[in-house]
Amino acid sequence: MTIYNFAAGPATLPDSVIKQIQDELPSINGSGMSIMEISHRSALFDNIINTAEQDVRDLMHVPENYHVLFFQGGGTGQFAAIPMNLATNHKRIALLDSGHWASRAGDEATNLGYQVDVLASTKDQHYQELPHYDEPISSNQYDYLHITTNNTIEGTAYHKIPQHGDVTLVGDLSSNFMAEEYNVKDFGLIFGGVQKNLGPAGVTLVIVRDDLVKPVKHIPSILNYNLFVKKNSMFNTPPVFNIYATGLVLKWLKDQGGIAEIEKRNKQKASLLYDFLDDSKLFANHIKESDRSLTNIPFTTGDEDLDKQAIQATAEAGLMNLKGHRSVGGLRASLYNAMPLEGVQALVDCLHNFEKQH
Numbered sequence: 001m002t003i004y005n006f007a008a009g010p011a012t013l014p015d016s017v018i019k020q021i022q023d024e025l026p027s028i029n030g031s032g033m034s035i036m037e038i039s040h041r042s043a044l045f046d047n048i049i050n051t052a053e054q055d056v057r058d059l060m061h062v063p064e065n066y067h068v069l070f071f072q073g074g075g076t077g078q079f080a081a082i083p084m085n086l087a088t089n090h091k092r093i094a095l096l097d098s099g100h101w102a103s104r105a106g107d108e109a110t111n112l113g114y115q116v117d118v119l120a121s122t123k124d125q126h127y128q129e130l131p132h133y134d135e136p137i138s139s140n141q142y143d144y145l146h147i148t149t150n151n152t153i154e155g156t157a158y159h160k161i162p163q164h165g166d167v168t169l170v171g172d173l174s175s176n177f178m179a180e181e182y183n184v185k186d187f188g189l190i191f192g193g194v195q196k197n198l199g200p201a202g203v204t205l206v207i208v209r210d211d212l213v214k215p216v217k218h219i220p221s222i223l224n225y226n227l228f229v230k231k232n233s234m235f236n237t238p239p240v241f242n243i244y245a246t247g248l249v250l251k252w253l254k255d256q257g258g259i260a261e262i263e264k265r266n267k268q269k270a271s272l273l274y275d276f277l278d279d280s281k282l283f284a285n286h287i288k289e290s291d292r293s294l295t296n297i298p299f300t301t302g303d304e305d306l307d308k309q310a311i312q313a314t315a316e317a318g319l320m321n322l323k324g325h326r327s328v329g330g331l332r333a334s335l336y337n338a339m340p341l342e343g344v345q346a347l348v349d350c351l352h353n354f355e356k357q358h
């Protein structure tokens, strides 16, 4: 039985990448040493990290005046790093509260002593649509505006980036990084852990405009952008294996035709599932149509017990990790870059059969 993994992250990776890692694990580049054993100061790793950076630049058309940095600590680490590095003028941040992770980012900044103004929230709508704020926002008032491009738990996404005057825009791309095309120039900074679309957990990608990187005092070195720029992301020992594996996924993505092509496939995959759900008399997705995510699709029968049975039925068919997040319940299918169309078709077939029996 073919197993398809619909987990929200860490998540499915391309089979060919897993195979390549397996083949190369005992000896990287004929060195007789494993990638897990080599120094981050070696020429070999230098080449790996520089190539990964260049591939990020090529794939996302990153302008020259942006830095591509590799951190540890996940998106959560960046919830702290971003205010500490960027909110140096007003110590005041604007936020669009589109869900759990946007709210967590706000909480972390608040904990650290920054003022966080929630300009709009769809909490009262159970985050089933995106919040919008139509006024211009000034950099005289706020250091930046934080948005979450894709809301992993709730299943919404900004497919068009909202424009808000001259304020610096910060985007949490954790769950749709390189799954759909965005213009890096629309943002001052974008970030996300790679463990959903781009690699194994352990690497956090940050792309930041040069003028936002300043010497900042009294913050942890491990979260200091200026230091990481100066040290080419090797201020301390970086996660060597994880950066290597991420590099392989980036190469795979290039081989697939890049982000434009993968977005086309992601749309096809998402439509297949949404079309089924919209026609179904048993299952439904409750997200406002224009705000639906390509990568995370929650759905439910509306009956907790029946949802449980459906999760059981999918697991028996080799369709794994479809349980919805505990705060939403129901089921959730995460259709990241490495999920093939066949996997989504298998899911739809299984749900269709389940529906016939219930």
Ligand code: PMP
Residues within 6 Å of the ligand: 009, 073, 074, 075, 076, 077, 101, 148, 150, 151, 152, 153, 172, 173, 174, 175, 192, 193
């Ligand atoms: N932001 C979003 C949108 C996420 O989905 C997640 C993790 N699921 C995070 C932030 C937190 O990231 P991490 O687990 O890498 O700290």
